[in-house]
Amino acid sequence: MSVAKELPVKEPPSSNLFGDLRRVLRENIRDYGMFIALFVIWGVFAVTTDGVFLSSRNISNLLNQFGYIAVLGIGVTLVIVIRHIDLSIGFLAGFLGAVAAIGLTFWGVPVWLVIPAVLLFGAILGVWPGLLVANLGIPAFVATLAGFLIYRGAILVVTEGSGTIIIANDVFNAIGNGFIPDIPGELWPGKHLLTLLLGVAAILLLIYSEIKGRRNKAAYGFEILPQSIFFLKLAFMALLIGALVWVLASYNGLSWTVVVVLIVLAIYHFITTQTVLGRHIYAVGGNPEAAELSGINVKRITILVFSQMGMLAALSGMLFASRLQSATTTAGTAWELDAIAASYVGGVSAAGGVGRVTGAVIGALVMASLTSGMNLMGIGISYQYIVRGIILALAVIFDVATRNR
DSSP states (O other): OOOOOOOOOBBOOOOOOOHHHHHHHHTHHHHHHHHHHHHHHHHHHHTTTTTSSSOOOOOOOOHHTTTHHHHHHHHHHHHHHTTTSOOOOOOHHHHHHHHHHHHHTSSSOOOHHHHHHHHHHHHHHHHHHHHHHTTTTTOHHHHHHHHHHHHHHHHHHHTTTTTTTEEEOOHHHHHHOOOOOOSOOOSTSSOOOOHHHHHHHHHHHHHHHHHHHHHHHHTOOOBOOOHHHHHHHHHHHHHHHHHHHHHHHHOOOBBBHHHHHHHHHHHHHHHHHHHHHHHHHHHHOOHHHHHTTOOOOOOHHHHHHHHHHHHHHHHHHHHHHHHHEEEEEETTTTTHHHHHHHHHHHTOTTTTSSSOOOHHHHHHHHHHHHHHHHHHHOOOHHHHHHHHHHHHHHHHHHHHHHHHE
């Protein structure tokens, strides 16, 4: 009878808290760098705007404004992970937002049918650049540049009659402008109680997930964080979520836009970290030839990734149209640049195989924070573009400098 031996836990020797903290930050700078950048940006704007930047109203508006770019960023992160690019997503999103507006306004299609239909249409439109890239070997830059021009023209075609299509559907418009309902009664005057309860639930879920993950790593003998750093990390993340939830609860609570972004993020985080499909996507990005030899259908993965990009472009376009309560001829302009910038700021690597969807959301928040803060400071749009370009360049330099760490 054999007795199973418990694998030793690889916990690094601990000398002191600050020493451990420096080592962990140095070894995981790619993961923590974007959070550090976000805190620095928020701190600078909090000081330069006399606290207006961190007001409940501004933070709520900031989160609503970044939603459509965050959704695009999640999708394009996977495209970059498999070593491709998609330049068509901006005008594709604008076009599909216009399609949703036409369905609601001119055709009288109910909102519960318009949303899934447009998402499906977006997924179908995302297939054709995937086919060009995967089956014909056409560079993604060229294939999606063609889409860029096609969808730009398509927006002008569908809006040429009225220019701007006004959306009068209250349910659809609530997605971009509404907030989740509160618990009836004045149990806590001035606070959105349901938002606070959801925040507490999120913190508890985070703690449970982190502890479970730590135990699983320990069971298989993987290296884990020193206990002091682990608890410090938990406290920091709980404090961050708690502070953000408190700020939102002091205004109107969680918006439906934030809820949509969180749902998309949760689904994609699960797919990319817990499923075979997710492992195949990163395997294709890391080494397509080796992935093919190991039995992974690289062409199918490529087509699937471009298809999901089309679906998220549809969602992004509807979020934007819902927020504006209209579809315009300029919708989608430069969105692809903002989404790609958000992905790179969030830690995706141009070399492929590296990047997290959570990073894309943080990257979108960084770029939106820069815009919001500079607007509050009265900085002109020309200088804003320069600053955002410098931030993107620094993100790419950071990627190259830390790629082999």
